[in-house]
Amino acid sequence: MNRTWRCTVNNFPSDRSIAPCRVTIPIAKQGIRKMLFSIERPDGSVVSAQSRTLVSYPDGSPRWIQLDFEGNGNGSYSVRNTPVEEKEKGLLKLKKFLSGFSVETRGLKVELLKRVSCQFYLFQQEQYPCRKH
Numbered sequence: 001m002n003r004t005w006r007c008t009v010n011n012f013p014s015d016r017s018i019a020p021c022r023v024t025i026p027i028a029k030q031g032i033r034k035m036l037f038s039i040e041r042p043d044g045s046v047v048s049a050q051s052r053t054l055v056s057y058p059d060g061s062p063r064w065i066q067l068d069f070e071g072n073g074n075g076s077y078s079v080r081n082t083p084v085e086e087k088e089k090g091l092l093k094l095k096k097f098l099s100g101f102s103v104e105t106r107g108l109k110v111e112l113l114k115r116v117s118c119q120f121y122l123f124q125q126e127q128y129p130c131r132k133h
Helices: none
Strands: 004-009 017-028 039-040 046-056 060-071 075-080 093-097 102-106 108-113 121-127
Touching: 004 017, 017 075, 039 060
Parallel strands: none
Antiparallel strands: 004 075, 017 060, 039 046, 039 075, 046 060, 093 102, 102 108, 108 121
16 A cells, blocks of 8 residues: 655755755555655656665554655755656666676766676767777
8 A cells, every 4th residue: 555644855955956855754554565765856757765764663664754855945855666767867877798797877888897897898879989098
């Protein structure tokens, strides 16, 4: 069962557009199955939250959970017991192949090879050609 909690941020730093936020939420006994949380911010965007159990019930299920996330202003935030969909900008794409693996994000690609002494072999960006380093 997916649950939703509401919290309000009132003292957001006026000189920042994004800042770390922390909330704690109570959980009913056996109230959640997975420790995956997302936060809907006041502007409607959704970000993932890191979770940590602060207090547990005798059976080991979480009773109080601390969530850390990126806030973007004063207002009402919704905490959901669901993960963020994979449409978030800036996610890394990891690809493994026989000779190593590559990491790619927003048009930047880096390949790490197992048998190259320098390791950084391919550095590719959308507007630049590939070259050895």
